[in-house]
Amino acid sequence: MISGGAAGGNVPRVLRLGRTVTLRTHLLLLVGVTALPVMFVAAVLVSRVVADNRVETERRLLEAARAGAAAVDAEVQGTIRALQGLAQSVRFIDGQLADFRGQAQRVLATQPTWSAVSLSRIDRQQIVNASRPIGDPLPDVTDIESFDRGVRTGTPAIGTLHVGKISRQPGFLVRVPVLRDGHVTYVLSAWITSDAFSSVLLRQTPFPDEWLRGARAECSSHGRANPSDT
Secondary structure (H helix, E strand, O other), X not given: OHHHHHHHHHHHHHHHXXXXXXXXXXXXXXXXXXXXXXXXXXXXXXXXXXXXXXXXXXXXXXXXXXXXXXXXXXXXXXXXXXXXXXXXXXXXXOOOHHHHHHHHHHHHHOOOOEEEEEEXXXXXXXXXXXXXXXXXXXXXXXXXXXXXXXXXXOOOEEOOOEEOOOOOOEEEEEEEEEEXXXXXXXXXXXXXXXXXXXXXXXXXXXXXXXXXXXXXXXXXXXXXXXXXXX
């Protein structure tokens, strides 16, 4: 009787346990079935937001690249025009180096991107540097490829990005040949540092942070070798 009573007393507990497990299972399934569509919709929305952000970022970078290219071209063309104007006085340079240096210094003061301006013979020897006193020894030109290209073609030439010997900063050279009777006799060179050039561009064109980070990395990677100025 005791055993029977004990057995009979266990049945409700088992049934209650079965009902509890079944209820929990149903609740879990209900939550899962309810949450799954929400999670799916959330995943789709997140995917769309990420895609939209990527498209927007790409659009901003493309617009910045176009605006930057236009600003760079305008600055370089402005430098070429200023050097061409200065070249007009070089035709009368014989015996007047001090006068030409003074004029070069005045032009240099009007060009915020220039760090130095120099005049060289076609044998690659500098004869005037606006940043050095008359009579100081001047080095041979560097970035020979752009110098020789200007002499060979008789047209302006843009040098490659490198570290300057004097400024110790990354930059590049803009060359303008000086012609006499159709022949190149001198080459004018403007040394433009990356910092000065970028500061002028940033005042003209609002670049996104992604573009600026890439540009700085590119300048750093190119500016670790080939030290030279003009």
